[in-house]
Amino acid sequence: MTAAAKLLDEMCHLTAQSLTPMDTSDHFKVLKLLGEGSYGKVMLAVHRKRGTPMALKFFPRESTSLLSFLREYNLSLSFCTHPSLTRALGIAYSTPSHYVFAQQAGLFGDLYDVILPEVGMEEDSCQRVVSQLGGALAHLHSLGFVHRDLKPENVFLCDSTCRWVKLGDFGMVKARGTRVPEVWYSSPYCPPEAEIARGNEDSWGSVNDGKDEEKKKKTRVWVSVEPSTDSWALGILTYAMITGSHPWAQTASDCRAYLTFREWFERAKCPEDELDVWAQPKTESDRDAVPPVAPQFACFTPLACSFFRSLLDPRPGHRGRPEDTLSYLGGDWMMEKERMRLEEERKKSRAKGAIRNMKEKEGRGER
Numbered sequence: 001m002t003a004a005a006k007l008l009d010e011m012c013h014l015t016a017q018s019l020t021p022m023d024t025s026d027h028f029k030v031l032k033l034l035g036e037g038s039y040g041k042v043m044l045a046v047h048r049k050r051g052t053p054m055a056l057k058f059f060p061r062e063s064t065s066l067l068s069f070l071r072e073y074n075l076s077l078s079f080c081t082h083p084s085l086t087r088a089l090g091i092a093y094s095t096p097s098h099y100v101f102a103q104q105a106g107l108f109g110d111l112y113d114v115i116l117p118e119v120g121m122e123e124d125s126c127q128r129v130v131s132q133l134g135g136a137l138a139h140l141h142s143l144g145f146v147h148r149d150l151k152p153e154n155v156f157l158c159d160s161t162c163r164w165v166k167l168g169d170f171g172m173v174k175a176r177g178t179r180v181p182e183v184w185y186s187s188p189y190c191p192p193e194a195e196i197a198r199g200n201e202d203s204w205g206s207v208n209d210g211k212d213e214e215k216k217k218k219t220r221v222w223v224s225v226e227p228s229t230d231s232w233a234l235g236i237l238t239y240a241m242i243t244g245s246h247p248w249a250q251t252a253s254d255c256r257a258y259l260t261f262r263e264w265f266e267r268a269k270c271p272e273d274e275l276d277v278w279a280q281p282k283t284e285s286d287r288d289a290v291p292p293v294a295p296q297f298a299c300f301t302p303l304a305c306s307f308f309r310s311l312l313d314p315r316p317g318h319r320g321r322p323e324d325t326l327s328y329l330g331g332d333w334m335m336e337k338e339r340m341r342l343e344e345e346r347k348k349s350r351a352k353g354a355i356r357n358m359k360e361k362e363g364r365g366e367r
């Protein structure tokens with residue numbers, strides 16, 4: 001266990017003693033719902049005395065253990081010291097039905113709200129987000145923690161143009177090296193190494209004859225928590241931001257789109273010292289040596305293809321680190337033709353949005 005993970009455990013024990021019962025409305029004016037997840041809801045509130053806006057995160061007591069609540073609170077309070085990590089504000093309390101803590105609020109929604117389907121975001125905004133998330137993940141990893149739940153809904157916006165974003169939701173965070181049962185889930189964010197757990201889940205069956213738990217324990221594959229999980233998710237998130245779609249529906253060997261990528265990856269695999277030749281073809285013969293790109297990546301420049309090959313390496317031990325992504329920023333990622341097509345699509349969506357707003361105003365009798 002790293003020193004930071006030990007310290008986090010210690011802090012959980014200490015704060016467990018000082019968690020006080022409190023009535024939310026005595027201290028906060030609740031303004032609106034910021035979002036809901038599978039564990040609870042998050043409300044925007046202002047502190048009655050100080051006037052400070054903050055996000056109050058409510059965890060139902062009946063479905064949340066005190067320890068998991070305290071872990072998320074203390075992690076956010078003491079270790080999220082990077083500007084792109086959502087920090088807790090030193091207020092935690094309990095009500096008869098909930099555990100609650102206060103956190104910095106992202107007032108402009110989350111990334112999910114700004115990624116237009118099939119169109120994505122502007123390349124500049126996308127690179128800004130990658131740069132910030134790369135730094136945030138590198139910070140967490142340097143302290144010995146792995147986020148394990150990077151996705152658009154967990155990246156909160158502090159302005160409308162993604163100049164400042166914050167990674168949040170630390171409910172899945174674990175210390176690096178912790179042994180956990182591998183879980184495969186049907187999503188592109190699930191890394192390929194998790195597929196070893198897929199057959200097991202299918203074979204567990206649905207009949208609850210009391211032997212299921214026993215069977216699960218026996219067939220469960222235990223793995224070590226590693227930062228490479230976050231690198232994979234950062235690769236998929238970047239693809240989603242820039243194209244508004246996913247490269248494949250699920251990371252599974254029976255998914256056609258993923259298989260095509262795997263085949264391309266195997267063919268394109270080359271010794272480390274040739275990687276730079278692959279990334280930046282300089283001469284005609286270099287260009288001929290470039291292996292054909294998987295169809296989902298054909299719209300990208302060689303620079304962006306290298307970025308994706310680094311983060312989406314199916315071999316976790318070879319996968320690039322979030323901090324390495326900085327070296328891919330600054331240059332073009334989209335091929336010129338595709339960039340122009342997407343820009344046109346974005347203009348159309350903005351125009352549609354403006355017309356819709358105008359119609360809504362007319363409907364309300366405003367001019």
Ligand SMILES: Nc1ncnc2c1ncn2[C@@H]1O[C@H](COP(=O)(O)OP(=O)(O)OP(=O)(O)O)[C@@H](O)[C@H]1O
Binds near residue numbers: 104168
């Ligand atoms: N600090 C915050 N500032 C702004 N919005 C937030 C904040 N925290 C959460 N939200 C919003 O609330 C939603 C749910 O929050 P969160 O993901 O933390 O809950 P959860 O129950 O842990 O979710 P999940 O199902 O992803 O595990 C987020 O997607 C986001 O839109």
